[in-house]
Amino acid sequence: MRKKGYLWTSKSRLAYLFILPATVFLLIFMIYPTANVIIMSFYETDKMRRMLNFIGFRNYVELLKEKEFLEIIFRSVYWTFIAVAAKTIFGMIMALLLNIEYTGRKIARTLLIIPWASSVPISALLWLWVYNPEFGLLTSTLKSTGLWRNPPIWLGDIKWAFIATIWVDIWIGIPFMALVFLAGMQSIPNELYEAADIDGANLWQRFFYVTFPGIRNVFLIATLLSCLWTFNDFNVIYILTKGGPVGLTHILITYTYENTFAWLKWNYGAVMAVVTLVILSLVSLIYGRIYFREEGE
Amino acid sequence: MRRENILKIIVISFTFIFLLLLLFPFFVMISTMLRPSREVYTSPPYWIPKHPTLSNFIGVWNQVPLVTYFTNSLIIAGGTMVLNTLLSVPAAYAISRFRFPGKQILLYMLIVLQMFSPIVVVISLFKIMFWFHLLNTYTGLIFSNTAFTLSFTIWMLNGYFKSVPVDIEEAALIDGCTHLQAIQKIVLPIAAPGLVTTMIYSFIFAWNEFMFALTFIQSAKKMPITIGLYSFVGQYTTQWEYLATASFLAIIPIVVLFLLIEKQLVAGLVGGAVKG
Numbered sequence: 001m002r003k004k005g006y007l008w009t010s011k012s013r014l015a016y017l018f019i020l021p022a023t024v025f026l027l028i029f030m031i032y033p034t035a036n037v038i039i040m041s042f043y044e045t046d047k048m049r050r051m052l053n054f055i056g057f058r059n060y061v062e063l064l065k066e067k068e069f070l071e072i073i074f075r076s077v078y079w080t081f082i083a084v085a086a087k088t089i090f091g092m093i094m095a096l097l098l099n100i101e102y103t104g105r106k107i108a109r110t111l112l113i114i115p116w117a118s119s120v121p122i123s124a125l126l127w128l129w130v131y132n133p134e135f136g137l138l139t140s141t142l143k144s145t146g147l148w149r150n151p152p153i154w155l156g157d158i159k160w161a162f163i164a165t166i167w168v169d170i171w172i173g174i175p176f177m178a179l180v181f182l183a184g185m186q187s188i189p190n191e192l193y194e195a196a197d198i199d200g201a202n203l204w205q206r207f208f209y210v211t212f213p214g215i216r217n218v219f220l221i222a223t224l225l226s227c228l229w230t231f232n233d234f235n236v237i238y239i240l241t242k243g244g245p246v247g248l249t250h251i252l253i254t255y256t257y258e259n260t261f262a263w264l265k266w267n268y269g270a271v272m273a274v275v276t277l278v279i280l281s282l283v284s285l286i287y288g289r290i291y292f293r294e295e296g297e
Numbered sequence: 298m299r300r301e302n303i304l305k306i307i308v309i310s311f312t313f314i315f316l317l318l319l320l321f322p323f324f325v326m327i328s329t330m331l332r333p334s335r336e337v338y339t340s341p342p343y344w345i346p347k348h349p350t351l352s353n354f355i356g357v358w359n360q361v362p363l364v365t366y367f368t369n370s371l372i373i374a375g376g377t378m379v380l381n382t383l384l385s386v387p388a389a390y391a392i393s394r395f396r397f398p399g400k401q402i403l404l405y406m407l408i409v410l411q412m413f414s415p416i417v418v419v420i421s422l423f424k425i426m427f428w429f430h431l432l433n434t435y436t437g438l439i440f441s442n443t444a445f446t447l448s449f450t451i452w453m454l455n456g457y458f459k460s461v462p463v464d465i466e467e468a469a470l471i472d473g474c475t476h477l478q479a480i481q482k483i484v485l486p487i488a489a490p491g492l493v494t495t496m497i498y499s500f501i502f503a504w505n506e507f508m509f510a511l512t513f514i515q516s517a518k519k520m521p522i523t524i525g526l527y528s529f530v531g532q533y534t535t536q537w538e539y540l541a542t543a544s545f546l547a548i549i550p551i552v553v554l555f556l557l558i559e560k561q562l563v564a565g566l567v568g569g570a571v572k573g
Contacts, residue, residue, distance in 0.1 A: 018391035022384040029444035033421035117555035119505040121523040140341040284412030
């Protein structure tokens with residue numbers, strides 16, 4: 001017993017030595033900035049990001065009084081909801097299609113990954129060109145095929161800017177969903193489908209009684225992760241519209257950035273960062289619980 | 298049999314249509330980069346170039362400082378990869394091999410940090426970078442990128458290390474190996490595919506990172522490719538044929554790398570749920 005105790009302490013000392021560099025690094029570059037931004041949200045700041053006076057919750061109260069801020073919170077929620085729902089539906093269809101064996105399926109799977117594999121900022125720049133109202137191939141293709149005689153100016157239109165932007169976010173997110181669902185589907189034992197066939201199940205019944213229950217956990221984790229990423233999608237919006245026209249495509253992330261680095265309202269930026277932090281922490285705790293449950297730890 | 302064949306034809310044609318829609322911007326990219334500039338700015342534009350040319354692949358190097366951007370991206374992504382590996386390997390080893398007080402807290406911290414949004418830290422990180430004179434430096438970006446890749450890579454590596462049997466290692470330790478030697482000679486070679494995955498992951502992350510680079514880099518000499526191309530578009534008249542060409546060059550290596558690790562990445566993200 002004694003000897004074991006000795007080994008135990010020496011081993012844990014070694015363990016601390018091993019985790020020390022990473023932990024210190026995370027403390028300096030993740031934990032400290034987070035703590036700092038929380039503190040900053042309770043201060044009055046100047047344009048040079050100095051913290052002047054402690055003013056308690058006044059920043060929060062003032063922001064909550066702003067109509068635009070509330071609109072943006074609301075928009076972030078439905079941005080996330082619509083985009084994740086669309087990614088889920090398209091991803092599911094794609095996965096179901098790829099779950100059937102045929103020659104060339106591997107190529108199709110590889111091609112499907114490309115939007116996810118490609119660099120997001122560069123894809124967003126390409127979409128900027130695709131959406132170009134004068135020389136862009138989207139508008140002209142719609143016109144020349146007769147699908148849509150009079151397409152809008154995608155990113156400049158008050159109604160269409162949001163749709164055009166969210167589509168790019170959806171587009172990037174589909175491959176991940178499809179791949180994860182597909183991986184889940186392929187782990188479903190074939191006997192279950194055979195049994196369903198014997199019972200005379202039709203396609204819908206096969207999906208709802210065999211496929212979906214089989215991928216339920218994967219489904220939960222994938223949609224949760226997708227919610228986090230979608231809520232956090234800074235790149236697409238910033239590159240395509242910078243939140244415009246007239247702020248109609250801003251979500252919390254881009255609005256925070258704009259407040260901080262364009263308008264130098266550091267205190268407001270800090271408050272919004274804290275709001276983001278709270279929302280994301282809640283979601284990630286749920287993710288952690290499901291993840292641990294699956295790992296069986 | 299016949300019913301199955303019909304089903305297959307339907308499946309293949311739907312897949313084909315979906316893929317056409319999904320790859321649309323890349324078709325536009327290819328069509329644009331093969332057109333001489335006078336064919337780019339015609340209204341209405343057309344898909345197939347009348348005089349297809351590869352001249353943009355020569356012209357782009359003069360129009361866009363691509364060599365600088367690529368070098369910067371390589372330094373930043375390579376640096377992130379190295380630093381990230383140096384920090385994550387020992388940490389993941391400790392987590393996978395030792396029990397120690399505080400381990401559970403550490404695990405939870407790692408999972409929460411994985412989900413962090415850059416926006417939460419970018420504000421104060423800007424202050425830190427300013428104090429340490431790290432604005433407009435590679436180091437600043439390497440540090441902030443590593444902060445974001447670290448928790449996920451520790452997490453993934455932990456999984457790989459756990460799959461390496463402890464017996465061989467214990468035998469080596471009894472024979473007088475130190476822990477570091479055991480990691481070097483036994484654990485890392487066996488977990489090599491996992492290690493490569495995390496290395497590629499951190500490289501790709503840093504290559505594609507946008508917000509930190511946008512915030513911390515102002516000098517054109519230090520810009521990675523993402524910000525470089527973004528600022529190229531920001532100018533009054535964008536030459537899209539060059540943007541398409543540069544995008545093509547920037548995407549190819551990253552897509553290839555991504556395809557190499559895609560399966561492990563998905564497994565790492567969804568954890569045990571997919572093993573079934």
